[in-house]
Amino acid sequence: MADDTPLLTLTGITKRFGEVVANRDVDFALRPGEVVGLLGENGAGKTTLMNIAFGLYRPDAGTIAVAGRPAVIGSTADAIALGIGMVHQHTHVVARHSVLENLMAGLAGRYGLIDHTAALARLAEIAAAYGLGLDPDRLVGDLAIGEKQRLDIIRALFRKARVLILDEPTSVLTPQETEGLFSAIKALKTDGVGVVYISHKLNEVRAITDRVVVMRRGAVVADAVNDGTLTNAGLAVLMCGHEPERITRTPHQTGAARLELAGLRLGRGTRPIDLKVQGGEIVGIAGVSGNGQVRFAEAIAGVTSPAAGTIRIDGKAVNAASPRRMQEAGLAYIPEDRLGAGLVGTLPVSDNMVLSRFGASPFAHFGWLDRKAMAAFAERQITDYDIRPPDAKLPIGLLSGGNQQKAIVARELALKPKVLIIAQPTRGLDVTAIAFVHRELMRLRAEGCAILLISDDLDEIFQLSDRIAVMYESAIVCAMAVEQATVAGIGLAMNGGAVEAPA
Amino acid sequence: MRITLEPRPPSRWREVLMPFAAIAASLVLCGLLIVIAGANPFQAFAIMGEAAFAGKFAITETVARAAPLVLTGLAALVALRTRFWNIGGEGQLLVGAMAAAWLGAREDIPVPLLVPAMLVGAALAGAALAAIPGLLKTRLKVDEVVSTLMLNFIVMYLMMALLSGPWKDPVTGWTDSPDILMDAEFPVFWAGTRLHLGVLVAVIAVIGIGIVLKRTSFGLAMKVVGENPKAAHHAGLDVGRITLFAVLLSGALAGLAGAGEVGGTQFQVIASISPGFGYAGLVVAMLARLSAVGVIPAAVFLAAITTGADEMSRQTGVPFFIADAVQGLSLIAVLVAMTLARYRIRWRPSPKREAAS
Amino acid sequence: RAASVRIRGIFETPMEEPFVTQLHLAMTRLAKEADLDYKYSESVKAADFSRVLRQWCEEGVELIVGDAYGTEQICRRVARNYGKTAFTMGSAMGPTEPNFATFYGQNYEAAYLGGMLAAGLSKSGKIGVVAGIAVPTTYGLLNAYRAGAKEMKADIQLKAAYIGSMFDPPKAKEATIAMADQGVDVVFAERIGVIEAAAERQMLAIGNMTDQSAINPKVVVSSVIWDPYPVLKEAVDAVKGGKFAATDYSKLENIAHRVNYLADYAALADKVPAEVKAAIEAKSNDIAAGKFAVTYEESETKTD
Amino acid sequence: MSMLDIILDIGFFAAAIRLAVPLLLGTLSELVAERSGVLNLGIEGMMLAGALAGFATAHVTGSLWLGVLAALILGALIGLLMALLVVILRLDQTVAGLGVTMATTGLVFFSYRLGFGESATPPAITPFSTIPLPLLSDIPYIGPVLFNQYALTYITYLLVPALAFFLFRTPAGLALRTVGENPKAAAGVGIDPIKVRILALMAAGALAGLAGAYLNLAAFGSFTFGIISGRGWICLALVVLGRWKPFACAGAALLFGAVDAFQLRLQTSGSVDLPYQLFLALPYVATLIVVIVNTRFAAAPAALMEPYDPEKR
Numbered sequence A: 001m002a003d004d005t006p007l008l009t010l011t012g013i014t015k016r017f018g019e020v021v022a023n024r025d026v027d028f029a030l031r032p033g034e035v036v037g038l039l040g041e042n043g044a045g046k047t048t049l050m051n052i053a054f055g056l057y058r059p060d061a062g063t064i065a066v067a068g069r070p071a072v073i074g075s076t077a078d079a080i081a082l083g084i085g086m087v088h089q090h091t092h093v094v095a096r097h098s099v100l101e102n103l104m105a106g107l108a109g110r111y112g113l114i115d116h117t118a119a120l121a122r123l124a125e126i127a128a129a130y131g132l133g134l135d136p137d138r139l140v141g142d143l144a145i146g147e148k149q150r151l152d153i154i155r156a157l158f159r160k161a162r163v164l165i166l167d168e169p170t171s172v173l174t175p176q177e178t179e180g181l182f183s184a185i186k187a188l189k190t191d192g193v194g195v196v197y198i199s200h201k202l203n204e205v206r207a208i209t210d211r212v213v214v215m216r217r218g219a220v221v222a223d224a225v226n227d228g229t230l231t232n233a234g235l236a237v238l239m240c241g242h243e244p245e246r247i248t249r250t251p252h253q254t255g256a257a258r259l260e261l262a263g264l265r266l267g268r269g270t271r272p273i274d275l276k277v278q279g280g281e282i283v284g285i286a287g288v289s290g291n292g293q294v295r296f297a298e299a300i301a302g303v304t305s306p307a308a309g310t311i312r313i314d315g316k317a318v319n320a321a322s323p324r325r326m327q328e329a330g331l332a333y334i335p336e337d338r339l340g341a342g343l344v345g346t347l348p349v350s351d352n353m354v355l356s357r358f359g360a361s362p363f364a365h366f367g368w369l370d371r372k373a374m375a376a377f378a379e380r381q382i383t384d385y386d387i388r389p390p391d392a393k394l395p396i397g398l399l400s401g402g403n404q405q406k407a408i409v410a411r412e413l414a415l416k417p418k419v420l421i422i423a424q425p426t427r428g429l430d431v432t433a434i435a436f437v438h439r440e441l442m443r444l445r446a447e448g449c450a451i452l453l454i455s456d457d458l459d460e461i462f463q464l465s466d467r468i469a470v471m472y473e474s475a476i477v478c479a480m481a482v483e484q485a486t487v488a489g490i491g492l493a494m495n496g497g498a499v500e501a502p503a
Numbered sequence B: 001m002r003i004t005l006e007p008r009p010p011s012r013w014r015e016v017l018m019p020f021a022a023i024a025a026s027l028v029l030c031g032l033l034i035v036i037a038g039a040n041p042f043q044a045f046a047i048m049g050e051a052a053f054a055g056k057f058a059i060t061e062t063v064a065r066a067a068p069l070v071l072t073g074l075a076a077l078v079a080l081r082t083r084f085w086n087i088g089g090e091g092q093l094l095v096g097a098m099a100a101a102w103l104g105a106r107e108d109i110p111v112p113l114l115v116p117a118m119l120v121g122a123a124l125a126g127a128a129l130a131a132i133p134g135l136l137k138t139r140l141k142v143d144e145v146v147s148t149l150m151l152n153f154i155v156m157y158l159m160m161a162l163l164s165g166p167w168k169d170p171v172t173g174w175t176d177s178p179d180i181l182m183d184a185e186f187p188v189f190w191a192g193t194r195l196h197l198g199v200l201v202a203v204i205a206v207i208g209i210g211i212v213l214k215r216t217s218f219g220l221a222m223k224v225v226g227e228n229p230k231a232a233h234h235a236g237l238d239v240g241r242i243t244l245f246a247v248l249l250s251g252a253l254a255g256l257a258g259a260g261e262v263g264g265t266q267f268q269v270i271a272s273i274s275p276g277f278g279y280a281g282l283v284v285a286m287l288a289r290l291s292a293v294g295v296i297p298a299a300v301f302l303a304a305i306t307t308g309a310d311e312m313s314r315q316t317g318v319p320f321f322i323a324d325a326v327q328g329l330s331l332i333a334v335l336v337a338m339t340l341a342r343y344r345i346r347w348r349p350s351p352k353r354e355a356a357s
Numbered sequence C: 001r002a003a004s005v006r007i008r009g010i011f012e013t014p015m016e017e018p019f020v021t022q023l024h025l026a027m028t029r030l031a032k033e034a035d036l037d038y039k040y041s042e043s044v045k046a047a048d049f050s051r052v053l054r055q056w057c058e059e060g061v062e063l064i065v066g067d068a069y070g071t072e073q074i075c076r077r078v079a080r081n082y083g084k085t086a087f088t089m090g091s092a093m094g095p096t097e098p099n100f101a102t103f104y105g106q107n108y109e110a111a112y113l114g115g116m117l118a119a120g121l122s123k124s125g126k127i128g129v130v131a132g133i134a135v136p137t138t139y140g141l142l143n144a145y146r147a148g149a150k151e152m153k154a155d156i157q158l159k160a161a162y163i164g165s166m167f168d169p170p171k172a173k174e175a176t177i178a179m180a181d182q183g184v185d186v187v188f189a190e191r192i193g194v195i196e197a198a199a200e201r202q203m204l205a206i207g208n209m210t211d212q213s214a215i216n217p218k219v220v221v222s223s224v225i226w227d228p229y230p231v232l233k234e235a236v237d238a239v240k241g242g243k244f245a246a247t248d249y250s251k252l253e254n255i256a257h258r259v260n261y262l263a264d265y266a267a268l269a270d271k272v273p274a275e276v277k278a279a280i281e282a283k284s285n286d287i288a289a290g291k292f293a294v295t296y297e298e299s300e301t302k303t304d
Numbered sequence D: 001m002s003m004l005d006i007i008l009d010i011g012f013f014a015a016a017i018r019l020a021v022p023l024l025l026g027t028l029s030e031l032v033a034e035r036s037g038v039l040n041l042g043i044e045g046m047m048l049a050g051a052l053a054g055f056a057t058a059h060v061t062g063s064l065w066l067g068v069l070a071a072l073i074l075g076a077l078i079g080l081l082m083a084l085l086v087v088i089l090r091l092d093q094t095v096a097g098l099g100v101t102m103a104t105t106g107l108v109f110f111s112y113r114l115g116f117g118e119s120a121t122p123p124a125i126t127p128f129s130t131i132p133l134p135l136l137s138d139i140p141y142i143g144p145v146l147f148n149q150y151a152l153t154y155i156t157y158l159l160v161p162a163l164a165f166f167l168f169r170t171p172a173g174l175a176l177r178t179v180g181e182n183p184k185a186a187a188g189v190g191i192d193p194i195k196v197r198i199l200a201l202m203a204a205g206a207l208a209g210l211a212g213a214y215l216n217l218a219a220f221g222s223f224t225f226g227i228i229s230g231r232g233w234i235c236l237a238l239v240v241l242g243r244w245k246p247f248a249c250a251g252a253a254l255l256f257g258a259v260d261a262f263q264l265r266l267q268t269s270g271s272v273d274l275p276y277q278l279f280l281a282l283p284y285v286a287t288l289i290v291v292i293v294n295t296r297f298a299a300a301p302a303a304l305m306e307p308y309d310p311e312k313r
């Protein structure tokens, strides 16, 4: 590295959202050819900090310098002009435009016209240099999620970014795609590009970064060179301030099959799914996100109808099911999109607590709501599950993610379900909330409920499941007892690799 | 420079005061127009207030004028609860009026049943018309803003065809329907005024809808569907059915407004029976901030603007069209105020200029 | 001022509607001559008609003048309930005792002359009329126009179009151009918008209600005038004299009382052949003297 | 005269074009707004304001072109107001648009009364006259139909390909489309969605103003209360019919111009005896059918009616 002037320097950055202080007097620097890992719990302020560098948010205080010179970044256009590129946690692409149109949007063009020729040339250049290619004419809506993210990365490189910010890039990638990304990052390093790498996957962070910066509650709490001495546990302590509590699974006797799926097809062309979950058993569904997990859960829960197959609960077939019929049959479903699908953010906690039940006794009689009963029920749940703040009248959207999840868990468990489907139960939660949810799942398991646990987080799957099944391309490709499963084997299956399923 | 909205902490009094602030703002704008027209705004407002509210005649007339607005306001509100933009209140009102006029002129209906038949028929007609965009939206996902708007024009022209064809007034030959029977005229419950059954129906509707929205599980279901249809579906609510019910209810309410105009004030259908009551219903619903009880003051406010502006215009020479301007301005003012109650506007100077200075 | 008679005008359309314009002008003239207290409301929606009328009645206004076409029921009902106020309204239904006098708003006698003029001017043998909403009073007018034209030239062809509203000048203009394309060279401008098209297509036009030569003197040969001044004067005099009755003022709406007449030829006088002028003059005198009666016929006027 | 005769008549096509031009201008206006993600229900009011601005300016100054300029400017200003409401304050586009139409309609009539009073003969101007284009207007059939029109009509002819070129060939057009599809994606590549939407609404306002001005500077020489008569609402429907593409929108507008011209001629031809109201309802019925068949959202910009909040996650 010839020149050691930082490509990007953030000094004293503070950013508030209403009452929340997302960044508190943050200093951050990135040098040429350096990969910096940015770590922190959910809500620590990582994305906010980088959004500020990219001109999406305005800081309330602090300054930015690019290549040593003070820079004013008032918009993303300013950031791009200064050679900063960002790939967001959720890709932002135009589904109905072609790859090429997506790449060229926002570029100046030539003689006031869109310059296709130059764009194609640049695309080929990027493919050659970093191994990142895409068919320019494809409609972006047809791309797989990993390809969309590649498009985002190419788009940043297209603009000759010297600073590349990657916000949780691998959460939607297969391990192969992750490998591809890593080799691209290495190629970028040698070109002198600086990379900010935000991730919760500590193994990846340790593998690819030169330095890690850890944030907690909006402030930087550690800045350490990745000299090979970092450990996952050490990083976790830096992030949360303590060693996370771990709920462990104790083996116990399971009952008869409570949930049986036979010949379930999620789409016309997909393979059938056969799966049984016994009472008191947790079956973990592992898989790279985007492999049909959401559709799988929704099909069982009656939210969408599967293309084919039967679903049995306690031996009874529930056909042509709707969410209501599945609830009546004893199934509870906690979707991954909590605020989008599980709650009505503008309604008070008390209404949300009975969202699927307010039409019937004890919360309504002959169509008349019993507000008193609803309030009493909500108060009890708030106390039992320690939901904060303890105010049943508060619109639930104002609660933090962890407390929203507690509320949904409280609501669904109150139904005393025979079968529970829970998707990404701890996504976006901090350690105490995670421990709470895990404890509740174990309690339910002990009570004999059949639980289908869908998670991207392999650690969580291994920690809680009695059996592990892998979902790949909208089908279950293998299922085995947790004792027989290995992380490597499951990882291979998640990529479509063959697994010799032990008996 | 960049303008951003920042959420404010929630505040009860701000929410309560907001509509008044909005109305005050629109009156200030209106006052400006009056000054431009060369009149004294204070005097003009005094005349308006007097013409709308001073004395038995003024008050009862304003209330009677508000009755159809209450009903179309409720119609807009009920549909909006499920996030259905029923711009079709106007057409639903017209079919309601036509149904009421048709039934009210029939000799073969027993006299005691005439008025009830008109009310029920109008409600059904309005609901039936609303069913078209309702079904299109819930079954085929056809955007209701366009479909309801188009249906208004279609209904209006069909009504014109009816009025200048089969329903042409046999006596005058003009485009107005035959008169309804004497017995079909809505009873007036305060002699010497025009407080007719339609006004009572409007008040009952407010109470009824208020109760449905607040106290029944259907009301809560509508709200859940409107606020988050995905969550509603996950919770086992039949989103399509609930939306459709709300839309039918909405159409029925607008149809009732038509019945009131036929049975209580016009006694026949004429081409210009509605001065845009259906569209004004949306204004009413927004002014009322989607609360059923709020519909009454909102409708009375709009009615008072019309009744007041008319007299004010005659006395001061300010063009009468100011009434239309005030309605539109007050709608915009309320919308803006609703936003400002929840957000604060921050003007951030451009960082470039900041850096340069 | 307390002693002066209060009269009020109520109009469903904006003042630009020629019928309303004529009423308003006549009232203004009367108000000036007889020192009346005259005020009016324009663009009164049907839903507001009853209120405005009753408000005036409550105030004890002596005379209400206006247009009951389209709001017939409302006007008559108010009149029934307020016997002290005199009404003189445009209506197709005739007067009702004791206080509801009517006029018809009819200028068909003049339209007959207009038809003669149109036929006399037409070289193509095709004349036209662009009207608003197809209603019997309009037919009465157009049929007289047709009869006058036929008298002038038996083989004349009349084309009629209705634009479907009182106000859509661009559409009226298009309808006129459509007529020009079909060979019409003289057009009767029952609605606003026609004269503009006539100017573009070198047609001649005949105005309606008001003297419309001001709109385009190079195109408008004459206008079929309706001037309600004599009607209103009688009504006001009756009110003043305390002997107002439910009169059918349509008996005045003719050439004899100068409620109907054909306006001066103005700038285009020399375009009109002398024999046409003479024939119209003679016919006008015959009608005024009662020697010739224009038939009034409300069946639909269709294109020949 | 038979229906066929009507359709084969040159005058019919010329009339179809004259009737289509204001609709087309309005449709292009709505197209620009919707392509940026804003449903502009203020269009009816903008057209009316453009009509008055154009007329009043031409009446006072005696210059028709100054009238056109005034209509463009007033339209753009109302577009700016609409942008303030729906882009900056992020109000619901449906109500805000209706509010803008209501308020401007009232204000326009109010100002007309104040400015021009009530007079027996409404004040008039000499409108644009048709200009036969040399050579082109001599082409048989096509010439008299297409090239014997008003100057504003020729400008409209040029606007259609110009807008298509702008949308699909220039970076600014791509930016506009990107904002209408996904404002967050646009922001991510350095496009300011707020700025784009504000400009789009101003352009839409200017085009709507021009549409209104056409009606009384070219089609008709004075301002009257029925001058717009719901043409703005028809434009809203025509964008759907034209699937948000300039040439298809031009086709849609022409189709409706033709239906209207046909309807007017059918009446004068005296050959068919149908209530004319059915013809008047035709554009609305056709639009409804198209909207059903093509379910609006199949082709509509993905972010249509979605407010953009830069700091929303």
Ligand SMILES: Nc1ncnc2c1ncn2[C@@H]1O[C@H](COP(=O)(O)OP(=O)(O)OP(=O)(O)O)[C@@H](O)[C@H]1O
Binding pocket: A017, A020, A021, A022, A040, A041, A042, A043, A044, A045, A046, A047, A048, A049, A089, A428, D311, D312, D313
């Ligand atoms: N647009 C916003 N509006 C309001 N609050 C926000 C916004 N963006 C972030 N926050 C809040 O700021 C804090 C920091 O959020 P940020 O997204 O930066 O966290 P993060 O470290 O990226 O978390 P994650 O690991 O979940 O991505 C959180 O409390 C969050 O709720």
Ligand SMILES: Nc1ncnc2c1ncn2[C@@H]1O[C@H](COP(=O)(O)OP(=O)(O)OP(=O)(O)O)[C@@H](O)[C@H]1O
Binding pocket: A017, A020, A042, A043, A397, A398, A399, A400, A401, A402, A403, A428, A429, A430, A433, D312, D313
């Ligand atoms: N987009 C947003 N707009 C407004 N407020 C937000 C937004 N996102 C988050 N918040 C608020 O910011 C606060 C923190 O949110 P976040 O979900 O990040 O909490 P957290 O600190 O991670 O808490 P928990 O541990 O319970 O997950 C909450 O009060 C939430 O209501």
Ligand SMILES: [Mg+2]
Binding pocket: A046, A047, A048, A089, A167
């Ligand atoms: Mg983040």
Ligand SMILES: [Mg+2]
Binding pocket: A042, A043, A401, A402, A428, A429, A430
């Ligand atoms: Mg969180």
